[in-house]
Structure formats: C-alpha cells, structure tokens
Amino acid sequence: MFKDSLGKLTRGEDLTADEVTEFVENMRDDVITEVQIAGFLVALVMKGPSVDEVAAITRAMRANCVQIAPKVKGNLTDVCGTGGGLTTFNISSANALLTASAGVPVAKHGSRSISASSGSADALEALGVNVELTPEQGERLIEEVGISFLYAPNFHPLMLKVFFPELALGIKTIFFTIIGPLINPAGAPHHMMGVYQPHLVDLVSQAAAQLDMKHVIVAHGVDGLDEISILGPSTIAEVKGTKVEKYEIAPEDFGFKRATFEDVKGGDPAFNAGVIRGIFSGEDQGPRRDFLVLNNAFALVAAGVVDRPEDGIKKANENLDSGRATAKLEELVSASHQFAKA
Known part of the structure; x- marks a missing residue:
C-alpha cells in the first residue's frame, strides 16, 4: 500500500x-x-500538503510519541516558531519565559537548530537551562515551576526516522517546520505559533482547527519572520475551536515604531541569551523589547490571560519592569538542574 x-x-x-x-x-x-x-x-x-494530510500526520505522530499530562491551574500553552525565516534572537524562547512569568503554565516544545544559527534549545541552554530532561522531569517542572522545555528528541523517536533522510536531501520537508510545532507532547491546547512562509498561515491554522485545540494564534511577518513582526505588517490567523479568523496587523496599530532587521537580528546562542537577559533586566529598552512585548501580547491572548493585545502589552511591560521575567528564568534554571539530579 x-x-x-x-x-x-x-x-x-x-x-x-x-x-x-x-x-x-x-x-x-x-x-x-x-x-x-x-x-x-x-x-x-x-x-x-493538504490541510487534511497535515492534520492526519499530526494525529498519527501524537499517537506515537511519549505523552505527558501535567496537572496545572490555568491554560497549558506552547509558544514556538517553525524556523526557516529571518534569524532573530529566539523570540519564541523569550516569549515562553515572559508568558510563564504571567502565571501561565508553559510547555515549551522544541529542539536544537536545524535552519537557524540558534534554535530554542540552544538559546535556553545558553541561558543556563537544562534542556534535555526526561519526560517525567519535564512534567514535574511544569507542575512545580510553571514552565519546562520539552526536548523533542526525548518525546518523538519517529522524528529521528525523518531527520537523516531530510538531512541527506538537503531540503525542508514538513515534519520539522510544520508538524513539529503541532505535536506538543503535553497536548497544550493553547498555542502561539509563528510560520516562515505566507501560505503556511492558512495551512497550519486550518489544520489546527481539526485538532481539538482551544485557542491558537498563527502568525507570519510578511518580511519573512516566523513571528509577529516589528519590522512591518504581519498576517494572523486566530483559531478558536473549529473557527478561524484571519487578519492583518502592523506595529503602529499598537503604538510601536517600526524597526529594521539589524535592530532585532540574532546571532549564536550566547549572543541571543545575552539579548534576552538584557531585555529582562531592563537594560534594553529599544526595538528588541518592543518586538518581544508585541509577540507576548498575542501569546497572552492565546493563553486566555487577556482578551485584547492592548491589555497583553500592558501586562508584558509590567512583568518585565517588575523583574518577574528574570525571576522566572532564574527559577527555571535552578529547578531544571535540581530535577535532573532527582
């Protein structure tokens, strides 16, 4: 067959x-x-790939992964990007931490870099986080700290079957760029997801509408970013259950000044970790902070913390200025190493 x-x-x-x-x-x-x-x-x-094919592959991959079910108060949320776009400073990793500092339980699913110079695992590791915890340790970390990085190879043995053929081909297929973000092993029903090509907004959002997810925001920066752009307009598809609403936004809609790519350009893991710490500490009050705050505002909408991005912007700024984001990062760093020894 x-x-x-x-x-x-x-x-x-x-x-x-x-x-x-x-x-x-x-x-x-x-x-x-x-x-x-x-x-x-x-x-x-x-x-x-069709919408139905993406949804079917996702269901089959979920059925064949190591699943966890953390007991949490609040809406379990994931924040990730497909990769493959312009290389920024690991916005999704910073966004996940800032989201957790708002009291949202976060199951941050990801891996090491395939397309970018620094993937989410690379950046978090450079920040001091132990990113290769077992499924049991990751589940406990979400329950007790409110956030864990779920290292994809420890949950999805089938992805290894795809990795080497894709590496040999030298082209992007759909498993790491489209399917990966949809197969969170904790089953997070709330999701902020960036995609690197315009047509993926419709494909991914319509697939998500078939996958029993509660609130998903799929974003593409029209300048080539797999996140909401601070450089120019972005296309958003908001999924609530089986309903999808699509719209366009721009930084100035929320009071932000447009930046240039050089303002938010990423680097190696150490560089990106330094950028994230600079934003969290309050030293960086420029376009990179604006970039993070804008993305976090929509993550908080997806997580059900706020109803409007404008309220999410206010909350994001409060969590940065109060030191909650830095405190959550340090808590995660400490606990991730303690749990690994247990």
Whole structure:
C-alpha cells in the first residue's frame, strides 16, 4: 500500500487519513527504508500538503510519541516558531519565559537548530537551562515551576526516522517546520505559533482547527519572520475551536515604531541569551523589547490571560519592569538542574 500512496502523491493526488497513518506506522515499525521515506517526503512537498494530510500526520505522530499530562491551574500553552525565516534572537524562547512569568503554565516544545544559527534549545541552554530532561522531569517542572522545555528528541523517536533522510536531501520537508510545532507532547491546547512562509498561515491554522485545540494564534511577518513582526505588517490567523479568523496587523496599530532587521537580528546562542537577559533586566529598552512585548501580547491572548493585545502589552511591560521575567528564568534554571539530579 505504501507504493500506492507514493504513486498517488506523484500524480498530485491527496492521501486519505488511513494512508497517511500507514506511512507513519511503517516508519515506526521499520517496514520502509530511508530511501522510501525520502521519496515520500519529496513527493509530499512537490504536491503540496493538504490541510487534511497535515492534520492526519499530526494525529498519527501524537499517537506515537511519549505523552505527558501535567496537572496545572490555568491554560497549558506552547509558544514556538517553525524556523526557516529571518534569524532573530529566539523570540519564541523569550516569549515562553515572559508568558510563564504571567502565571501561565508553559510547555515549551522544541529542539536544537536545524535552519537557524540558534534554535530554542540552544538559546535556553545558553541561558543556563537544562534542556534535555526526561519526560517525567519535564512534567514535574511544569507542575512545580510553571514552565519546562520539552526536548523533542526525548518525546518523538519517529522524528529521528525523518531527520537523516531530510538531512541527506538537503531540503525542508514538513515534519520539522510544520508538524513539529503541532505535536506538543503535553497536548497544550493553547498555542502561539509563528510560520516562515505566507501560505503556511492558512495551512497550519486550518489544520489546527481539526485538532481539538482551544485557542491558537498563527502568525507570519510578511518580511519573512516566523513571528509577529516589528519590522512591518504581519498576517494572523486566530483559531478558536473549529473557527478561524484571519487578519492583518502592523506595529503602529499598537503604538510601536517600526524597526529594521539589524535592530532585532540574532546571532549564536550566547549572543541571543545575552539579548534576552538584557531585555529582562531592563537594560534594553529599544526595538528588541518592543518586538518581544508585541509577540507576548498575542501569546497572552492565546493563553486566555487577556482578551485584547492592548491589555497583553500592558501586562508584558509590567512583568518585565517588575523583574518577574528574570525571576522566572532564574527559577527555571535552578529547578531544571535540581530535577535532573532527582
């Protein structure tokens, strides 16, 4: 049946949910080779994945991952980007920490860099966080500290089956850029997600509407950012249950001055960690802070803390100015190492 599915893809035909599930299970059970996996990935990219295919792959990957279920008060939330866009200073990592400082339980799912010079794991590790905790340790950290980094390889063994074929191909497929952000192992139903290409806003938001998620904000900066842009306009798709609302925003809509890419450009993990600490400490009051505050405002909307981004901006500034963001970072750094020893 795998060859039939591959044939359909090469003819530009969409796969059924059963055919997609079979592919994932064939990978799991080593029924297909790396060459066959690579062929499937290329064929799917060339055809262009459908909303139903993305949703079906997500369900199958969720069913075959190590899942956790932290007991929390509040709306469990994830903040992440697909990567692949312009390289900034790991906005999603800073945003996750700032979101947690607002009292939101955060299951920050991610990995090391594939496309950027510094992925979320790299940046958090440079900040001092132990990012490679076991699933049990990650679950406990969310429950007791309010945030944990969930290192994808420790939860998704099937992603390794895709990694080497994709690496050999040298092209982006959908598993790390689209599927990865949708398969949070804690099942976080609230999500702030950035995508690196305009067409992914519709694809990802419509897939999320099929996946029993409560409130998801999918964002793309039209200048090529996989987050809400401080450089210019952004396209937003807001998912509430099965309903999707799409709209455009710009920094000046919220009182922010447009920045240049040089103002928010990222670097290696140490550089990005320094930027985040500078914003949290109050030393950096410029465009990078504005960039983070704007993104955090929408994360707080997705998390259900505020109803309007304007209120989220106020709360983000309060959590930075009060030192809560720095305190949450230091709490996470300390506890992540303590829990690893337990």
